[in-house]
Amino acid sequence: MNRRVILSSRPKGVPQAKHFSIDEAPVPDLAEGEFLIRNAYWSADPAQRGWANDAPNYLPPVAIGDPMRGFAVGKVIESRNPDYAEGDAVTGMFGWQTHAVSNGENVDRKVTETDLPLSLALGVLGLNGITAYFCLLEVCAPKAGETVVVSTAAGAVGSAVGQIAKIKGCRTVGITGSDEKAELCRQRFGYDLAINYKTENVAKAIKAACPDGVDCYFDNTSGPISDAVMANLAKGARIAICGTAAIQDWDPLPQGPRVHRQLLVARARMQGFIAFDYQARFPEALSQLADWVREGKLSYNEHVLDGLAAAPGAIAMLYRGENTGKLVIRVD
Amino acid sequence: MNRRVILSSRPKGVPQAKHFSIDEAPVPDLAEGEFLIRNAYWSADPAQRGWANDAPNYLPPVAIGDPMRGFAVGKVIESRNPDYAEGDAVTGMFGWQTHAVSNGENVDRKVTETDLPLSLALGVLGLNGITAYFCLLEVCAPKAGETVVVSTAAGAVGSAVGQIAKIKGCRTVGITGSDEKAELCRQRFGYDLAINYKTENVAKAIKAACPDGVDCYFDNTSGPISDAVMANLAKGARIAICGTAAIQDWDPLPQGPRVHRQLLVARARMQGFIAFDYQARFPEALSQLADWVREGKLSYNEHVLDGLAAAPGAIAMLYRGENTGKLVIRVD
Missing domain, CATH: 3.90.180.10 (Medium-chain alcohol dehydrogenases, catalytic domain)
Structure with a gap:
């Protein structure tokens, strides 16, 4: 049966x-x-x-x-x-x-x-790893030395994003929901810094963690955490909208702070991502991800x-x- | 003195x-x-x-x-x-x-x-024309046959945007604030359609005007007009944030509908623009704009x-x- x-x-x-x-x-x-x-x-x-x-x-x-x-x-x-x-x-x-x-x-x-x-x-060798790979590398397009902020940083996608960003030479700041997960971010997923959004003021913590601003923001939340990151954009920042985990219901559209002027002043770019659009290139991502797993670079x-x-x-x-x-x- | x-x-x-x-x-x-x-x-x-x-x-x-x-x-x-x-x-x-x-x-x-x-x-041969030229062509990057929506469509920047989009082979829809300006958009600035946001329901009018969705949105307003356009994005839409004329005060940030899911579902891109970033290329734009004025293509x-x-x-x-x-x- x-x-x-x-x-x-x-x-x-x-x-x-x-x-x-x-x-x-x-x-x-x-x-x-x-x-x-x-x-x-x-x-x-x-x-x-x-x-x-x-x-x-x-x-x-x-x-x-x-x-x-x-x-x-x-x-x-x-x-x-x-x-x-x-x-x-x-x-x-x-x-x-x-x-x-x-x-x-x-x-x-x-x-x-x-x-x-x-x-x-x-x-990590499925849609989570593929999403991390293409959404980070194609939408955020981080350059070595830039600061990459990741929400749901200890999660299935976020943890891979943080590690791939480190592989590419970036500084990484993770945002997560408990001290245990923050510790996991630092110890296991190699984040330079991790912020517990349930106990810290995220806007202040991001400002302190990113004195030159946020170059790339990999957003899995689309809620108040994102609003806090948006207040700290570096010039030319790229924000990838990968998921909307913080919002329970999109009908009707929930209200939040308007992002227009922040995008304008920073000449920043905010872009939505769906992994299926990259289907023709999945084999490239999977081969690279599997190699990183085997080499111990991707936990x-x-x-x-x-x-x-x-x-x-x-x-x-x-x-x-x-x-x-x-x-x-x-x-x- | x-x-x-x-x-x-x-x-x-x-x-x-x-x-x-x-x-x-x-x-x-x-x-x-x-x-x-x-x-x-x-x-x-x-x-x-x-x-x-x-x-x-x-x-x-x-x-x-x-x-x-x-x-x-x-x-x-x-x-x-x-x-x-x-x-x-x-x-x-x-x-x-x-x-x-x-x-x-x-x-x-x-x-x-x-x-x-x-x-x-x-x-038209100053920052308005330059802004229209680079913000449309570099941030919206319209392709021939696409639908380009412009807010403040009869204004100094918007009127040039609409005409440049037509020169590039696009279909143009202007949003403006009076019937006189809507008529000016159609008669003088070559818009295929013009919407009076003071007398029409903009979301419905955009939906009717753009049955396949909005490919490019040149935004000079950042307020309710933009919210209406955002509800009608085509897949892969590009939104250029050029101005924020609809918002009187950005401190504190005003609330509006969250754009995250609209960007995600449409894999759309929303990007801020400041003309000064293109200063090295101003001569290229001015030379082209002056030629279009002389040829009668740019009113x-x-x-x-x-x-x-x-x-x-x-x-x-x-x-x-x-x-x-x-x-x-x-x-x-």
Whole structure:
């Protein structure tokens, strides 16, 4: 049987455990060209909030009664497709279900780094690492010696951003939500400085940490933390809008301080980023990221929830900032 | 005697006539290397609001008791500098005074388009035209066939932006503040469509005018008009923040709808612009702009206030949107 995490009602804002139910359905027979994947890990991602809501987005919303859309990694256990053999490891948009039938269209890639753990395909060798790589290097475009500020600095994307910025010769300042995470930022992810936004005045702390201003800001929050960083821009600053974790609901648009004059005075640039736009270049990023992992230059942290019953509460847990590292669900 | 428009008290927000006084002072003797300019026209510019306020800016504030900082054009009437001869036309930051002593440092350029009116050096062949040229072509970077939306579309900068966008093969939509100005936009400045923001719902009008979304938005306002445009971005949109005419006061920062998710979903870019950053390339722009004027491709509109007594109220008049075209003061 295929056990599935179903979106059973429409959330407004962050999906909570109550918006999901778990059911069982027969595993469908395979048609010619199809293959069956047994998922090993599901990913829990901030983007799932947008997919669960019925609001304008870059993908249509998940229908009520459908398995929750989500990334997964697993192995092919049966195949009627010559390109996929039993035993192949694959990652893609397989949804929150134990078994997924695919014709290959929703496969992101075969996982070929067989020397590294399979679950990394959902994190540092998945969309998180790819997002960190392209959003930092293409949108922020940091130069050696510049100061790079990262929000959600200890998270799955942020921790990779900070380390890639260090690899590129930048000074890094991380913003995170606890003293433990701040310590993790400094000790494990190599940040030069880390700020705990729950106990410090972020605007003052950023001003002290960045006396010449912020050259690059990698923003995963879009809320009051960003407002504090925006008050400290260096001339020519680049702000990448990668995520909006601080905002629970975008309908109607929440109010915040207008950024126009800050952008004008600093001749700064604020730009939105979606990783899928770089799909043709994913292999370049994955090859580089895997090499950095093997060389010990790129650390990662996983937070594993054990068993599919933990999945319904996972997105809300992300938005409460309770995870330490990339949040995945081990599919039992 | 040198008649001067003095900043006599510090405004908060838009400088009004009451913040200025007019005085007379002796014209200083010239030292070696200096020359004396008799101003013919002063420019009234939105940027003067920022210069008059004691707030962080890209130039220090004008000191109380000093002549108001401002652009002017005039002729050299006496010279002890071999590079400037009596009769040379010059434009630069000569201030709101009849007579300015210069050593050349505050001269932007000698005006060499002697076939065209002298006052154009303050408008379409001055910082307004230069701003339109670089901010549109470098920050918005429009491609032929794209839709370009311009706020303050009939103004000194906006009218040039709309026409340059048409020259580059774009579709242009202007936003302006009266039916007369909307008519001017369509008839004189070649806009495909013009919206009167005082009588129309701008968000709906933009949506109707731009069914495929706004590719480029040249923003001179930074207020509710911009919020309406931001709700209609095309994928990959570029928003140039050139001016902030809709906001009376930036201290404290005014609230408005957060732009982060709109930028993210559209992968759009919002960027501040200051013309001085392109100073090395001004000759390129001026030569092209003068050619377009001569070829009849670039129309301009001047609003001339007659006599220096009109200067103290000129900046407030700009912010009330009462000028029709580039606002200059003829210095009597």
